[in-house]
Amino acid sequence: MLFGAAMLNLPVPEGLSPEAWIVLTMSVMATILFVTEPIPLPAVALLIILGQVFLLGSASSDVAKTLWNDSVLFILGSLMLAVAVVKQKLDKRIAWIIVRITGTKTTRICFGISVVSGLLASFIGEHTVAAMMLPVGITLVTLTSDDPKKVRNLAAVLLFSIAYGASVAGIGTPSGGARNAIMIGYWREFFYDPSNPETYHFIVDYVRWMAFAYPMFLIQLPFVTLILFLTFKPEYRDLSRAVVKLRAQVENEGPMKAADWVSILLFVLVLIGWIFVSDKVGMGTIAILGATAFLVAGLVRWEDINSGVNWGVVLLY
Incomplete structure (x- = not known):
C-alpha cells in the first residue's frame, strides 16, 4: 500500500494523463497483492472497485455496471x-x-x-x-x-x-x-x-x-x-x-x-x-x-x- 501511495505522489510521466497514471498504479498494486497475497484475493478485487470510485472519481453506479455481464x-x-x-x-x-x-x-x-x-x-x-x-x-x-x-x-x-x-x-x-x-x-x-x-x-x-x-x-x-x-x-x-x-x-x-x-x-x-x-x-x-x-x-x-x-x-x- 505504501508503494502504491508513493507511485501516486510521483510526477506523472510525460505522455500519460493523470487518470492513466492512476490506473497504472492500481494495476501494479493489484499485481503485487495477487502475487504476495497479504490479504485474501477477493479483497484485492474490492480494493480495485473502491479505487475506481475514490481515486478515479467514477460514479459508483457506473462502476457497478462494469461488474455484471x-x-x-x-x-x-x-x-x-x-x-x-x-x-x-x-x-x-x-x-x-x-x-x-x-x-x-x-x-x-x-x-x-x-x-x-x-x-x-x-x-x-x-x-x-x-x-x-x-x-x-x-x-x-x-x-x-x-x-x-x-x-x-x-x-x-x-x-x-x-x-x-x-x-x-x-x-x-x-x-x-x-x-x-x-x-x-x-x-x-x-x-x-x-x-x-x-x-x-x-x-x-x-x-x-x-x-x-x-x-x-x-x-x-x-x-x-x-x-x-x-x-x-x-x-x-x-x-x-x-x-x-x-x-x-x-x-x-x-x-x-x-x-x-x-x-x-x-x-x-x-x-x-x-x-x-x-x-x-x-x-x-x-x-x-x-x-x-x-x-x-x-x-x-x-x-x-x-x-x-x-x-x-x-x-x-
Whole structure:
C-alpha cells in the first residue's frame, strides 16, 4: 500500500494523463497483492472497485455496471451447477462405468480416469471435476489395499490422472474455465460492432471455441498416462481385487434412482443449450437456468449452493 501511495505522489510521466497514471498504479498494486497475497484475493478485487470510485472519481453506479455481464453471469451459474452436480454423489457409479470399459489393468484404468476427468472438466471446470472424481480414485486405492505404504505410487498415478486429465481439458470449451468466458467477453467487447456486419465473425460462440480448442486438449490427453507411468511405478499392474469389491458396493446401492436420471438429463440439456442457443440468449443465462432447474427439481438445496460456491471467484472476475 505504501508503494502504491508513493507511485501516486510521483510526477506523472510525460505522455500519460493523470487518470492513466492512476490506473497504472492500481494495476501494479493489484499485481503485487495477487502475487504476495497479504490479504485474501477477493479483497484485492474490492480494493480495485473502491479505487475506481475514490481515486478515479467514477460514479459508483457506473462502476457497478462494469461488474455484471454475461461472462460473470456464466461464471456464477457454472459454479452453482458444479455444486449441484457434485451433490449427486455418483462417484462409485462413475468408477464402475470406467472399469467396465477399460478392464482391470492399471494402465487402462488410469487412462480411462484421465479421459473421463478431461471430458467432464472441459464442460464444468477442472476444480469441480477434481472434487467429483477424487472419491473415484480414493475408492480404487482403498479397495486395493488397506496399507497406505503398499499403494503410494498407485495412489499417485490414480490421483494425478484425475488432476492432470482435468487440467489439460480446461481449454476445451468456454465452460471449462472462467478465463475462457472472460476472453470471449473481451474479444467481443473490443472487436465486435453491432452496426458493422463485417465484425460478426468476432463473436466466438460455444461451438466455434470447441472447433479450435478441443483438438488441443485431445492431443495432450494420451501423454498424461504415459508421463505418469514413467514418473511413478505403481505397485499393482492389475486392480482385479478392487474391481470385485467396487462391483459389490455398486450392486448393494441398487439401480440408479429417478433423481440420478433427472440430474443427468438436466446437465445434458444445459450442454445442449450452450451449444445451440448461447449465441442468442448468452451462456450466462443458460448456466443460471440450469442451476435454477436443479433447485426447482429439489436435487440441491440453496444452503448447499450458498456454502459450496466460492463467491470470491465471482468478485475476482
